[in-house]
Amino acid sequence: MTSIVSDAPIPATGLTLLAQEALPLLYQHRLMATSQLHQLLTPHTRRPVYLLRQLNLLRTLRLVDATSHRNGRMGRGELLWYITPRGVEVVERAGEVTARAYRISPEAAVSQLQQHTLAVVDTGVAFTRWARALGDECDPLDWQPELAHRIRDGAGDDAFLIPDSVLRYTRSTEDGRRQLLTFFVEVDRATMNVARLGKKLTAYARYAGYVPQSLPGRAAGSGVREAWRERYPAFPRLLIVFAGASVRTVQNRVNDLRALAAADARVSRTSTLTVGATTLELLRVHGPFAPIVTPIVGDPVPTDILVRGPGQ
Numbered sequence: 001m002t003s004i005v006s007d008a009p010i011p012a013t014g015l016t017l018l019a020q021e022a023l024p025l026l027y028q029h030r031l032m033a034t035s036q037l038h039q040l041l042t043p044h045t046r047r048p049v050y051l052l053r054q055l056n057l058l059r060t061l062r063l064v065d066a067t068s069h070r071n072g073r074m075g076r077g078e079l080l081w082y083i084t085p086r087g088v089e090v091v092e093r094a095g096e097v098t099a100r101a102y103r104i105s106p107e108a109a110v111s112q113l114q115q116h117t118l119a120v121v122d123t124g125v126a127f128t129r130w131a132r133a134l135g136d137e138c139d140p141l142d143w144q145p146e147l148a149h150r151i152r153d154g155a156g157d158d159a160f161l162i163p164d165s166v167l168r169y170t171r172s173t174e175d176g177r178r179q180l181l182t183f184f185v186e187v188d189r190a191t192m193n194v195a196r197l198g199k200k201l202t203a204y205a206r207y208a209g210y211v212p213q214s215l216p217g218r219a220a221g222s223g224v225r226e227a228w229r230e231r232y233p234a235f236p237r238l239l240i241v242f243a244g245a246s247v248r249t250v251q252n253r254v255n256d257l258r259a260l261a262a263a264d265a266r267v268s269r270t271s272t273l274t275v276g277a278t279t280l281e282l283l284r285v286h287g288p289f290a291p292i293v294t295p296i297v298g299d300p301v302p303t304d305i306l307v308r309g310p311g312q
Contacts, residue, residue, distance in 0.1 A: 015058075016054055018041060018050070018054045022037060022051075022054065022055065023083065023090060024094075024096055025040065025140055026064055026087070027083050027088060027091040028098075028141055028144060028145070029120075030082060030102070030104045030117060030145065031108075032081055032118075033069065033081075033121075034048055034052065034055070034078050035048075035078060036125055040125060040140040062086050062087075063083070063086055064082065064087050066080060066081045067079070067110050068080070080114070082104045082109050088103065115189065115244070116187065117145075120145055123143075123165070123283065124138075124165065126284045127143070127169060127283075128140055129284075130287040130288055131169065135172055136171050142169070143166065143168070146162050147162070147163065148161075149163075149227070150210075150212075150227065151203065151206050151210050163184040165185045166182065166183070166184060167185050168181070182233075182237075183238070184237070186240045187241050187243055188245075188253070190242065190249050194260070197253070198261070201296070202266055204273055207228060208226070208270050209270065209272070210226060210227050210228075212227050237306070238273065239305060240276070240278075241277075241278060241283065242277065242278070242280065245279075254296070258297075261275070267297065274297075276295050276303070277293065278294070288305040289304045289305065290304060291304060293305055
């Protein structure tokens with residue numbers, strides 16, 4: 001059937017404010033359920049009627065497209081939305097978000113990656129909702145999926161560390177200070193062998209100590225420091241979030257991870273690396289500053305996302 005929609009660029013001023021807000025979210029987070037968009041963009045409404053109207057308008061303009069949820073976890077018939085190449089052009093022309101090379105295809109939107117992508121978004125949504133409730137800041141664009149971090153230390157096969165997301169959270173403390181927090185987030189749905197997750201711990205430890213080689217013409221050791229310092233004011237805490245697994249499965253995986261970390265000197269002796277594990281359900285219900293996190297290194301006493309021991 002021939003489309004009646006022109007291929008001419010759509011000016012941002014021709015879209016409602018809500019539609020303009022939805023486009024960069026879909027660009028950055030790649031695949032989002034209607035309910036996730038509702039929680040982030042129109043949390044003040046009981047039902048996403050107006051939101052769906054705007055999403056369908058964007059779909060008519062061929063700026064976004066949608067597919068059905070693969071297993072109906074969030075409700076039968078709920079749509080999952082993703083941006084089209086035409087929508088990408090509009091977002092990148094606006095320059096409001098960091099340009100990304102990754103594009104989701106209609107095939108990827110219905111693939112086995114669907115559940116993991118949605119779980120990563122669910123984690124970000126939980127942080128955003130709690131930030132609003134606590135008077136903190138974690139906006140819908142404050143977490144970025146799959147940012148590559150180069151590691152070329154000769155100690156492993158992987159040249160890049162790619163977290164599921166890098167999440168930034170600004171906390172307002174009781175004494176009026178502002179605490180800028182950054183997290184590497186790994187979402188685990190218990191679909192991979194725990195040894196693979198253990199290898200990721202090693203990769204984070206490698207990145208914590210990775211110092212790039214000196215540039216040509218620069219003397220060795222002259223101002224060269226760890227690569228992460230060029231991107232972060234402090235090394236991000238690593239938060240492992242389990243999603244969709246039973247309590248027993250999560251406990252077993254936490255115990256296994258703690259054993260793997262204890263056996264890996266690079267992980268257990270890297271003071272820069274702080275690792276904690278929790279579940280998506282605990283994060284949703286109790287919030288990030290409740291004792292919902294089990295440290296992976298050291299005393300397993302539950303703490304919050306700052307992963308502090310009882311005496312700290």
